[in-house]
Amino acid sequence: MTRHSDASPSRPAKAGVRRKTQHRYVWLHQILLNDIESGKYPVGSLLPTEAQLSATFGVSRHTVREATRKLVDAGMIVRYPSIGTVVKSTRPGGAQPSFIAGLGNMQDIFSYTDKTRLEVFGQSVAVADAAMAASMHCEAGSKWVVLHANRRLVEDGRFISYSPVYIRPEFERIKERLHGNHPSFYRMLQEDYGQEIHRIRQQIEATLMPENALRRLELDSGSPALLMMRAYYDPQDRLLVVSENYYIADRFKLRSDWTPDTQA
Numbered sequence: 001m002t003r004h005s006d007a008s009p010s011r012p013a014k015a016g017v018r019r020k021t022q023h024r025y026v027w028l029h030q031i032l033l034n035d036i037e038s039g040k041y042p043v044g045s046l047l048p049t050e051a052q053l054s055a056t057f058g059v060s061r062h063t064v065r066e067a068t069r070k071l072v073d074a075g076m077i078v079r080y081p082s083i084g085t086v087v088k089s090t091r092p093g094g095a096q097p098s099f100i101a102g103l104g105n106m107q108d109i110f111s112y113t114d115k116t117r118l119e120v121f122g123q124s125v126a127v128a129d130a131a132m133a134a135s136m137h138c139e140a141g142s143k144w145v146v147l148h149a150n151r152r153l154v155e156d157g158r159f160i161s162y163s164p165v166y167i168r169p170e171f172e173r174i175k176e177r178l179h180g181n182h183p184s185f186y187r188m189l190q191e192d193y194g195q196e197i198h199r200i201r202q203q204i205e206a207t208l209m210p211e212n213a214l215r216r217l218e219l220d221s222g223s224p225a226l227l228m229m230r231a232y233y234d235p236q237d238r239l240l241v242v243s244e245n246y247y248i249a250d251r252f253k254l255r256s257d258w259t260p261d262t263q264a
Contacts, residue, residue: 025066047085065218080157113184122148138239160251162213166242198235224249
């Protein structure tokens with residue numbers, strides 16, 4: 001059970017003075033690191049909120065996010081939706097390992113869905129122009145419901161990607177199932193709509209994280225990403241759903257194992 005620490009954020013006497021050449025986020029990170037290591041915020045307790053830390057130390061929320069991101073990467077704290085930021089260790093444990101996925105067949109996709117969760121935070125409508133039609137391999141002028149989402153690991157709550165999903169309007173109710181232990185798009189299309197999936201196309205490329213995803217993922221502009229696009233088609237080869245996953249560069253690895261065909 002998560003414990004609420006009795007400590008309130010306060011400027012420590014020794015760490016309260018920032019050198020002129022020291023970045024604010026580095027200064028704040030050191031203060032929070034000292035507080036966790038000293039036991040002010042014990043394992044299992046909640047850190048003060050972003051707003052509280054911002055007000056206490058007179059810094060922006062962006063500075064707070066940068067300072068706490070380093071603690072997340074060191075394995076000392078974990079952010080949980082609707083709960084807060086929980087202290088997991090009083091000592092840095094090195095960078096969190098990357099999530100490794102094998103996505104070479106349908107069973108891999110189902111396993112991947114069991115280990116990750118989409119969190120939808122917005123919705124919009126897009127009409128495919130020439131560029132979008134060429135990228136998604138859909139017809140120009142077609143209408144799409146766009147669900148803006150991030151993907152988390154079930155195990156520790158870490159964000160691993162910004163994952164917008166493009167859905168034909170007739171399948172819009174899929175959004176209602178994207179919470180908790182939700183099934184894969186493949187299964188939702190089959191179970192909810194009786195839609196036969198004829199093929200799935202997967203495309204992977206190196207890119208940059210979209211600007212509109214940076215703040216929520218606490219990344220800097222120009223951060224690298226691995227884009228994995230997955231498209232689902234019916235027997236008439238009509239595109240039904242497209243998921244775009246922009247994975248944070250150091251939090252995702254793709255692995256495929258191949259068995260040589262002795263008769264090849």
